[in-house]
Amino acid sequence: MxxxxxxxxxxxxERLHLKSALTEIKKxxxxxxxxxxxxxERQVDNLIxxxxxxxxxxxxxxxxTLELFVLPRTT
Numbered sequence: 001m002x003x004x005x006x007x008x009x010x011x012x013x014e015r016l017h018l019k020s021a022l023t024e025i026k027k028x029x030x031x032x033x034x035x036x037x038x039x040x041e042r043q044v045d046n047l048i049x050x051x052x053x054x055x056x057x058x059x060x061x062x063x064x065t066l067e068l069f070v071l072p073r074t075t
Contacts, residue, residue: 001025002073004056008048018048025061035061043068 001021007014022041029037040061047057047070056073 002056002058003048005048005052006055040068 060069
């Protein structure tokens with residue numbers, strides 16, 4: 001999932017994009033109970049609440065773990 005942090009601050013479209021992506025992950029987690037959606041959502045929220053120095057980030061979730069990998073984007 002890619003998130004444009006600059007746009008997230010002031011563009012409704014980017015907030016809708018994030019909400020839509022999280023909804024899809026939530027649906028996936030209903031079919032795969034090993035993925036703890038609430039914990040994942042908490043991690044994403046905490047990450048977004050930070051004042052990161054990047055224009056955007058790409059998040060990767062590895063299979064059935066709660067590990068969240070973050071790849072900074074500078075463009």
